[in-house]
Amino acid sequence: MSNQRGEIPFAKGWPLFRWLWSTYLFKYRIYVIAAMVLMSIEGSMLGFLSYTLKPMFDLVFVDGNRDAMKWVGIAILVIFCTRGLTGALQKLLMTYVGQHSVADMRIDLLNHVMQLDTTFHATHPPGHLMARVEGDVNGISSVWKALISGAGRDFVALIALMFVAIRVDWVWTAIALIGAPLAVSPLLLAQKYVRRRARESREVASQVTTRLDEVFHGINQIKLNALEDYQADRYVGLQLQSVQLAMRTTVGRAVIPALVDIMAGLGFVAVLFYGGGEIIRGDKTIGDFMSFFTAMTLAFEPLRRLAGMGGGWQVAIASLERVQHLFNTKPSITTPARPKKADVDRPEIVMDDVHLAYGELPVLRGVSFTAKAGKTTALVGPSGAGKSTIFNVLTRLIDPQTGEVRIGGQKSLDINLAELRGMFSVVTQDALLFDETVRDNVLLGRTDVTEDQLRSVLDAAYVSNFLDQLSDGLDTPCGPRGSNLSGGQRQRVAIARALLRDTPILLLDEATSALDTRSETVVQAALERLSRDRTTLVIAHRLSTVQNADNILVMDRGRIVEQGSHDDLLAKGGSYHDLYNMQFRSNEGEE
Numbered sequence: 001m002s003n004q005r006g007e008i009p010f011a012k013g014w015p016l017f018r019w020l021w022s023t024y025l026f027k028y029r030i031y032v033i034a035a036m037v038l039m040s041i042e043g044s045m046l047g048f049l050s051y052t053l054k055p056m057f058d059l060v061f062v063d064g065n066r067d068a069m070k071w072v073g074i075a076i077l078v079i080f081c082t083r084g085l086t087g088a089l090q091k092l093l094m095t096y097v098g099q100h101s102v103a104d105m106r107i108d109l110l111n112h113v114m115q116l117d118t119t120f121h122a123t124h125p126p127g128h129l130m131a132r133v134e135g136d137v138n139g140i141s142s143v144w145k146a147l148i149s150g151a152g153r154d155f156v157a158l159i160a161l162m163f164v165a166i167r168v169d170w171v172w173t174a175i176a177l178i179g180a181p182l183a184v185s186p187l188l189l190a191q192k193y194v195r196r197r198a199r200e201s202r203e204v205a206s207q208v209t210t211r212l213d214e215v216f217h218g219i220n221q222i223k224l225n226a227l228e229d230y231q232a233d234r235y236v237g238l239q240l241q242s243v244q245l246a247m248r249t250t251v252g253r254a255v256i257p258a259l260v261d262i263m264a265g266l267g268f269v270a271v272l273f274y275g276g277g278e279i280i281r282g283d284k285t286i287g288d289f290m291s292f293f294t295a296m297t298l299a300f301e302p303l304r305r306l307a308g309m310g311g312g313w314q315v316a317i318a319s320l321e322r323v324q325h326l327f328n329t330k331p332s333i334t335t336p337a338r339p340k341k342a343d344v345d346r347p348e349i350v351m352d353d354v355h356l357a358y359g360e361l362p363v364l365r366g367v368s369f370t371a372k373a374g375k376t377t378a379l380v381g382p383s384g385a386g387k388s389t390i391f392n393v394l395t396r397l398i399d400p401q402t403g404e405v406r407i408g409g410q411k412s413l414d415i416n417l418a419e420l421r422g423m424f425s426v427v428t429q430d431a432l433l434f435d436e437t438v439r440d441n442v443l444l445g446r447t448d449v450t451e452d453q454l455r456s457v458l459d460a461a462y463v464s465n466f467l468d469q470l471s472d473g474l475d476t477p478c479g480p481r482g483s484n485l486s487g488g489q490r491q492r493v494a495i496a497r498a499l500l501r502d503t504p505i506l507l508l509d510e511a512t513s514a515l516d517t518r519s520e521t522v523v524q525a526a527l528e529r530l531s532r533d534r535t536t537l538v539i540a541h542r543l544s545t546v547q548n549a550d551n552i553l554v555m556d557r558g559r560i561v562e563q564g565s566h567d568d569l570l571a572k573g574g575s576y577h578d579l580y581n582m583q584f585r586s587n588e589g590e591e
């Protein structure tokens, strides 16, 4: 199944398991080894049990030996108690290892995904990534737990029972296994089938979470545009696909133990004919046969389970290769090996002949400018001109193909990534708030802020003005993505964050656009005060807000076509003059 993110290559099973072992299980090896030992004891008990059947039949039932009855009884009791105790203990250990390793993998995966480039996230929707972090990791954990706990015990049980069967009669054992070679190639085919269906199933699971994510995030748009039926139909389609694939996977998985059944049936019949003749002739005792028969019958279930696990392992591989593929995707925007220090006090920003394209689409075409330290530089121009892209380049959310960016006298590529981003506060039109309280949304995890400091930024950003309208003031939850606050309130919270960050550079993207006229005036004043000693870049769609900027860059289709002060640009009679007149006329029209 192909998709816009490209096909995940088929990976070999054992290297994947080795990777899983060395990365996530090796550190718990003591627990795993202890669990293995317990499993071996648990598994071998079935062998002992079948072994006790020979004296039970031959000494107790046939010879009527009462002493033998006592020790056979005690042996059976010990066998079952040991099995129960070791079984419970090993489960506890394996659950510990399973839960911890899964948590480790999820934490690593989230950390890794957060490091990946913005361009990666642009092509991998959140639902898709959630399915990897949650669903795929779950798929792996359930199977590896079954593999290690079940497989270990079953494998030991199988060996122990085979040992007993061979001790009773190796010819009978060989005859019982007569059907085994016939099952090999159908087994391999069934495994291949299961793996392919499981891969498709995981891809559909990603689409399901993506759909849910988009529906719940866009619920108001869905309601307003009466898209409920349309969305429901799309979801039904995906669910049907999901059910169909689950059924196909199950069919494939069911075939595997069924083949073991057929193989075992053939073996039993063969032994019945051959061994039955020997017992009738008196060459073998009933105890021999019962011991052998019990060993083979007891071996049958672990064998079936082991074969079934082959299918389960294929399902796990499908998840494992998706997770490993994600881990193998490396970010291209990284911190330099030997970072250099930038002048962080009053950093100047320089862009020198920067070219950037999204695929074939050129977005920045030789952008050069200097934003003086401590001054305000405005970016204006039509929609799609590349203004926001300049912000993304400065903060290294995306790197240009050619050209250089210098911040505080250092190439931005040479500055430690966290330090570089720590120099910026960004306030955009769509301020993202988390589903936490207003206080937490302003503090963003900082614990070094005093109540007075907090109050002063809340006052300066005019957050204090609306706190009494909220049910719990500063401790009111903002709702998912800040949905409990109005657009203007969200923006003021974002401005408060920026004030608190107190960084040397401010990037404002029409930061006051969602405020009413009165609030806009005061917040604008606060921002001006805030930006006074800082290097500020402001994107403005309304030219009225940037008239006081020290320098105005006019952008058009990825180029800076003019720059200068408001008065200079107006006097020049170029693009800025045209833009200004256009806005002026439309404002007049509105009045």
Ligand SMILES: Nc1ncnc2c1ncn2[C@@H]1O[C@H](COP(=O)(O)OP(=O)(O)OP(=O)(O)O)[C@@H](O)[C@H]1O
Binding pocket: 122, 358, 361, 363, 382, 383, 384, 385, 386, 387, 388, 389, 390
């Ligand atoms: N992730 C992306 N992938 C592909 N193209 C993109 C991506 N982000 C932006 N673009 C394109 O880059 C161009 C410049 O976008 P940008 O957001 O920088 O413009 P802008 O000047 O800020 O526009 P606006 O004023 O409308 O916000 C647009 O044509 C846009 O479609």
